[in-house]
Amino acid sequence: MTTNGWIQIALYCAVVLALVKPLGAYMTRVFTGERTFLSPVLAPIERGLYRVAGIDARQEQTWLAYAGGMIVFNLLGFVLLYAILRLQAALPYNPADQSAVAPDLAFNTATSFVTNTNWQSYGGETTLSYLSQMLGLTHQNFVSAASGIAVAVALIRGFARASTKTLGSFWVDMTRATLYVLLPVCIVFTLVLVSQGMPQTLGAYVDATTLEGAKQTIAVGPVASQVAIKMLGTNGGGFFNANAAHPFENPTALSNFLQMISIFVIGAALTNVFGRMVGDERQGWAILAAMGLLFVAGVAVTYWAEANATGVLSQLGLTGGNMEGKETRFGIAASALFAVITTAASCGAVNAMHDSFTALGGLIPLLNMQLGEVIIGGVGAGLYGMLIFVIVAIFVAGLMVGRTPEYLGKKIEAKEVKMAMLGILCLPLMMLGFTALATVVPAGLAGPANAGPHGFSEILYAYTSAAANNGSAFGGLTANTLFYNTTLAIGMLVGRFFVKIPVLAIAGSLAAKKTLPASAGTFPTHGGLFVGLLVGVVLIMGGLTFFPSLALGPIVEHFAGAAGQTFSTGG
Amino acid sequence: MLTQIRPALVLLVALAAVTGIAYPLAMTGLAGAIFPAKAAGSLIERDGHVVGSALIGQNFTGANYFHGRPSATTATDPADATKTVPAPYNAANSSGSNLGPTSAALAERVKGDLDALKAENPGQPVPVDLVTTSGSGLDPDISPDAALFQVPRIAKARALAEDKLRDLVAAQVQGRTLGVLGEPRVNVLALNLALDDMGKR
Numbered sequence: 001m002t003t004n005g006w007i008q009i010a011l012y013c014a015v016v017l018a019l020v021k022p023l024g025a026y027m028t029r030v031f032t033g034e035r036t037f038l039s040p041v042l043a044p045i046e047r048g049l050y051r052v053a054g055i056d057a058r059q060e061q062t063w064l065a066y067a068g069g070m071i072v073f074n075l076l077g078f079v080l081l082y083a084i085l086r087l088q089a090a091l092p093y094n095p096a097d098q099s100a101v102a103p104d105l106a107f108n109t110a111t112s113f114v115t116n117t118n119w120q121s122y123g124g125e126t127t128l129s130y131l132s133q134m135l136g137l138t139h140q141n142f143v144s145a146a147s148g149i150a151v152a153v154a155l156i157r158g159f160a161r162a163s164t165k166t167l168g169s170f171w172v173d174m175t176r177a178t179l180y181v182l183l184p185v186c187i188v189f190t191l192v193l194v195s196q197g198m199p200q201t202l203g204a205y206v207d208a209t210t211l212e213g214a215k216q217t218i219a220v221g222p223v224a225s226q227v228a229i230k231m232l233g234t235n236g237g238g239f240f241n242a243n244a245a246h247p248f249e250n251p252t253a254l255s256n257f258l259q260m261i262s263i264f265v266i267g268a269a270l271t272n273v274f275g276r277m278v279g280d281e282r283q284g285w286a287i288l289a290a291m292g293l294l295f296v297a298g299v300a301v302t303y304w305a306e307a308n309a310t311g312v313l314s315q316l317g318l319t320g321g322n323m324e325g326k327e328t329r330f331g332i333a334a335s336a337l338f339a340v341i342t343t344a345a346s347c348g349a350v351n352a353m354h355d356s357f358t359a360l361g362g363l364i365p366l367l368n369m370q371l372g373e374v375i376i377g378g379v380g381a382g383l384y385g386m387l388i389f390v391i392v393a394i395f396v397a398g399l400m401v402g403r404t405p406e407y408l409g410k411k412i413e414a415k416e417v418k419m420a421m422l423g424i425l426c427l428p429l430m431m432l433g434f435t436a437l438a439t440v441v442p443a444g445l446a447g448p449a450n451a452g453p454h455g456f457s458e459i460l461y462a463y464t465s466a467a468a469n470n471g472s473a474f475g476g477l478t479a480n481t482l483f484y485n486t487t488l489a490i491g492m493l494v495g496r497f498f499v500k501i502p503v504l505a506i507a508g509s510l511a512a513k514k515t516l517p518a519s520a521g522t523f524p525t526h527g528g529l530f531v532g533l534l535v536g537v538v539l540i541m542g543g544l545t546f547f548p549s550l551a552l553g554p555i556v557e558h559f560a561g562a563a564g565q566t567f568s569t570g571g
Numbered sequence: 572m573l574t575q576i577r578p579a580l581v582l583l584v585a586l587a588a589v590t591g592i593a594y595p596l597a598m599t600g601l602a603g604a605i606f607p608a609k610a611a612g613s614l615i616e617r618d619g620h621v622v623g624s625a626l627i628g629q630n631f632t633g634a635n636y637f638h639g640r641p642s643a644t645t646a647t648d649p650a651d652a653t654k655t656v657p658a659p660y661n662a663a664n665s666s667g668s669n670l671g672p673t674s675a676a677l678a679e680r681v682k683g684d685l686d687a688l689k690a691e692n693p694g695q696p697v698p699v700d701l702v703t704t705s706g707s708g709l710d711p712d713i714s715p716d717a718a719l720f721q722v723p724r725i726a727k728a729r730a731l732a733e734d735k736l737r738d739l740v741a742a743q744v745q746g747r748t749l750g751v752l753g754e755p756r757v758n759v760l761a762l763n764l765a766l767d768d769m770g771k772r
Contacts, residue, residue, distance in 0.1 A: 007751055053581035065575075073579040080583065126664050139591030143583070171578050178586055183594065190598045191605065197626050199612045200602035205663060206612060208621040210629045211636065211763055218624050218662040220612040224602060225595040242665035245706030247626040248612065253753025310672035313699065316685055320699035324677065325667045327705050328640070328712035331754030335706075352706045353667035356677075454671035476669030561673045568675035 001307045005333030009299055012257070012337060013292075016264045020288065023265060024272025030180045031153045031173060031273065033057075042179050049175060060166035063508025066154055067501050069170035070147055074114050077140060082110040084136040085128075094129035095204035096219075101127060108485035113140035115496035116148055116378060118230070118237030118348055118471035119488060121480045125219035125240050130202055137237060138226045142186075145233025146177035148380030151500050152270055153177075155384045158507030159408050160277045162515040167507050181266070182232060189228040189262060197251035198224040223248055231262040234378040236348030236471045244338070244351040245327055256330055256351060260338055263347045267376040270383045278408050282526035287386055290534040294375045295344055298364045303336040305361035311561040325356030336361065343368035346378030348471025355450070355458065355474040359558035362474070363550060366461055369468040371542040372427055378469060384503045386534075391420040391506070393530075393537040397523055406522060409515035416509060419502040426498040428545045430467035430491040435460045435549065443483035449476030452567030453560065457553035462488060467495035615760070623760055628711040630660040631763065635728040637713070637721050639759045640700055641684060643668035644708035660709060668704045692723055712756035715744045725766070739765055 029036050035043075050057050061069065085101040088094060101109065105121055112119040113136070122128060128137070150173035157167050194200050199220040206218045223239045227249055230236060240246040250256050268288060275284025307321045308314075321332040330338070335352035342349050343365035354362055368375060374386040390407060395417050398405025405412040438444025438459045447462075448455030458474040465472055466488040473479070479488065524530065560567075602610040613625040623629050628639045644666050646658035658664075670677035684702040698717040718740045726733045743762045746755050 004747070004751065011751060049582065049585055052585070053578040055578050069575045069579065072575045073583060076576075076579050076583050080587065123664070134595040135587060135591035138595055139587045142590040143586055171582060175582060175586075178590065183590065186594070187598070191602060194602040194606045194610050197609050197613050200599050200610045201612065202599055203611065206614060206621060206624070208614070208623045210623055211760070211767070212629070212631060212633055214630065216623060216627075216629060216660065216662055218612060218614075218627055219665075222595045222599055224610075225598040229590075240665050240707075242667065242707035242709070245667065246665045247628075247707060247709055247711055248624075251613075251626050253748040257748075257752050309699075312672065312674075312678045312681060313703075316678075316681060318681075318685070318697065318699045318702065322672070323699045323703040324670065324672075324681075325704065325706045327707065327710050328700055328714060328756045329710075329753050334753055350706070353669055355669040355671060356667060358672050362672075449669055450671040450674050452673060454673055457671070474669070474671075475667065476671070557671070557673055566673050566675040566678050 001303060002333065005303060005307070008333050009303070009337055012260060013296070015261055016268055019261070019265050020268050020272050023269035024276060024284070027181060027269055027273045028276045030176050032277070036180060038180055038184060046175060046179060050171070053171065055169070055171045057169065057172050060168055061170060062165050063154070063167055063504045066167050066170045067504045070151065070500070071497070073143075073170070073174070074147060077143060078110050078114045081113055081136050081140055082106050084132055085109060088129040088132045091129065091131050093131035093134070093202060095202075096129070098127060098129045098132075101132075104482050104485040105480055108489045111489040111492050112471065113137055113235070113237060114144055115469050115492045116144040116233070116235060116346065116381070117466060117469040117492045117496070118235040119466055119492065120237055120241070120243070120471065120473065121485055121488070123241045124238050125221070130221055133226055133239060134222055138229060141226065141229040141233050141235040141237070142178050142182055143174065145182060145229070145235060145379045146174045148378055149177040149181070149266070149270070150174045150380065151503060152380035152383045153273070155387060155503055155507040156274050156277045158510035159410060160279070161511045162513065164511050165508070167504070167511055182229060185232055186225070186228040189232065189258070190224045192258065193224040193227060193255055196255040198227060198255065199248050200224040220248065227259070230349060231259045231347065232266065234263055234267065234345045234347040236342065238349065244349045245353065250351055253329055253334065256334055256338065259349070260341050263341050263345045263349070264376050266379045267345055267382040270380065274383060280526065283408065286526045286531055287390070287534070290531045290538070291375045291386065293531070293535055294371070294538065295340065298340045298344065298368060298375070299337055302340050302361045302364045303333060305358045306332050306336045308358070310358050311564055312566065315564060322356070322358050322361070325353030327352065339365050340368065342472055343470055344373065344375035344377070346373045346381055346469045346471075348465065350472050353475055354461070354472060355476045359554040359561055362457065363554035365472065366457070366464055366554065367542065367546070367550065369464045369470050370427075370431065370546040371538055372424065373468050373470065374538060381469065381499070385499065388420045388423050388503065389538050389541075390534060391416055392424070392541070393534045394523070394525070396537060397533060403521060406516060407525060409518065410510050410513050411516065416506050419506045423499040423502040424541065426494055427467050430494050431460070431464045432549060434463040434487050434491055438463070438487070441483070443481065447477045447479065447481070447484055449478065449569070450567070451569045453553050453557040454567065457557065460549055460553050463491050466491035469495050615764070624662075625758065625761065626711055627662050628660050628709050629760055631759065634724055636763045636766070637718055637725065637759050640710050640713060641702065641704045642708040643704040662709055665707045665709055667706045667708060688720070692720055695720060711758050711760060713759055715740065715755055715757055718743075718757045718762060735769070739769060
């Protein structure tokens with residue numbers, strides 16, 4: 001570990017923190033329907049859209065209608081994306097003559113982008129036409145992120161409102177998230193990324209003759225416009241197979257830094273939107289503090305593990321950390337930091353290959369996802385995921401002192417706790433259930449590229465990533481098969497909608513309740529005690545659920561590696 | 572649910588047009604106007620033809636050039652389309668090795684590369700980036716140490732003084748961005764182009 005590495009990490013945290021308040025203030029205005037500096041341009045477009053769509057912007061929805069709108073919208077989005085992928089050979093903007101995407105891969109990829117997972121069974125430059133990248137993936141990158149933000153905003157309204165049946169309009173929230181938040185930032189961000197060397201062209205792949213006279217075909221494309229939203233919307237699906245490790249998808253140390261900022265910025269700012277909308281910014285800071293503690297701890301462990309290299313490298317006398325799977329321009333610190341950020345958020349972009357991380361360095365990304373990606377988390381998804389844990393934490397605190405639990409003046413009762421537990425439990429069911437299945441059926445066992453405990457980790461990582469809607473991978477796993485494409489897609493669907501729908505049910509139930517005034521017996525939820533309790537609940541629930549699986553994978557691998565043991569396939 | 576179909580359909584199509592067509596096309600036009608060379612892929616031309624991209628590594632194997640890092644990229648086997656064969660620095664199929672920390676295959680590969688490098692420049696510590704594959708398989712850079720490590724071999728192959736080559740490397744080192752971000756590095760293609768230019772003078 002170097003001083004410079006820590007300075008990079010500290011600088012990153014400082015920049016994200018500095019952006020929380022201004023962006024939080026702006027987004028609050030957007031979702032409470034106030035005028036913003038972009039209104040003169042965007043308001044007429046927005047009104048026109050609503051007129052054609054038959055939407056009355058003032059008409060609010062109950063939680064059921066809100067959820068229904070979201071499901072219908074996502075379902076149609078899935079159909080459109082699936083159709084584009086299947087028909088890409090016959091559609092324009094296909095200079096590399098990519099053929100139609102196979103049915104199981106198209107199903108997996110469409111599910112993956114609609115659920116904001118962006119798992120890459122596809123190979124980017126070897127599979128998709130430019131039209132599929134733009135109209136298919138870039139479009140879903142925007143609207144799946146906007147759906148996540150909308151659900152978080154609906155849940156915030158559930159806490160902020162009293163004695164009402166409605167949570168706002170899904171259509172308005174989703175449209176405004178896209179037009180007022182995501183699109184303007186992406187336009188600026190795209191140009192900044194191109195200035196760093198990221199291609200943005202519709203021209204065909206380039207044939208170069210290298211200095212030694214060999215032919216090199218260089219894949220290019222409309223990369224920057226997709227990467228901007230891929231990061232900002234915590235989507236993470238790469239334009240290229242190697243994702244943000246590819247020099248075209250992440251050309252410089254500065255582009256890397258800005259991409260890391262953009263992964264966290266909306267998720268972090270949403271805690272401030274939460275604080276503002278419930279009328280007490282401290283509530284938002286408390287949640288951000290809990291997230292921040294878990295984040296910094298994860299970064300410290302991963303950076304330490306990667307800087308210390310692996311048994312294999314150190315036995316050969318090599319120093320300088322574990323550079324296998326990492327890019328020279330980022331080095332150890334920026335690669336470790338990126339890995340923790342991308343899995344704490346539900347981004348899943350990678351600037352280094354997690355499969356080649358040290359056992360403990362790879363454990364943290366895995367654990368981040370297993371905890372439900374509540375450390376900043378996906379745009380929207382991170383906040384509502386953490387608020388589910390808040391409900392459980394408040395419930396536990398209530399049990400300890402024998403009072404009806406309250407949060408922000410709302411009584412937390414059986415219905416909320418049941419729904420919260422449903423949202424929490426569907427993740428381990430998908431992650432561990434499918435992992436268990438894949439380790440006993442031949443189609444599952446055919447997947448891993450590495451032998452021994454690392455092969456198990458590859459399977460566990462895949463289902464964890466899918467159910468958590470992350471999308472990063474231990475990339476050695478051969479996942480583009482009927483078995484993996486299908487089971488992973490099911491994991492993604494359950495992980496997305498069996499969390500989102502209970503969240504909206506909680507929101508509806510909370511909005512209908514009265515807000516009680518705070519009394520002397522109210523547990524304050526903006527202080528250190530609450531932050532500690534929340535962190536504890538997240539770690540205990542995650543630890544109890546997932547420790548056995550981690551022990552079978554990264555933990556046993558760590559000790560085997562330290563003892564100098566290696567594993568070979570086919571032996 | 573039925574009342575939801577119209578808004579869903581209209582918004583989906585409208586936002587697809589805005590974010591999936593208008594936005595990337597407008598960005599392509601704008602980026603091409605402001606940063607034409609970068610938007611096209613930072614291509615480098617020599618004598619009228621493209622010799623590579625400044626951002627994409629190449630597979631240098633000759634003793635008279637600086638080498639990049641090992642690359643794990645593959646290509647479809649020309650003899651059997653269901654298989655792949657190693658094809659270092661295949662810029663149409665980026666990939667890492669995905670070998671885990673306890674992989675015997677990784678240990679074997681690193682040892683093989685290490686022994687070859689030690690034989691080439693005995694007594695010098697081998698920089699770790701010269702025996703590890705990058706995440707993309709297209710890493711355009713090596714560490715300054717990795718460039719200096721190769722100086723004796725190139726000096727011999729080109730009959731040049733080692734000092735001149737060290738100066739050349741030093742001139743090509745890019746520091747950390749803003750003094751903080753990333754790591755110091757040398758772009759191998761730029762270095763080798765400068766090397767060729769030096770020979771011409």
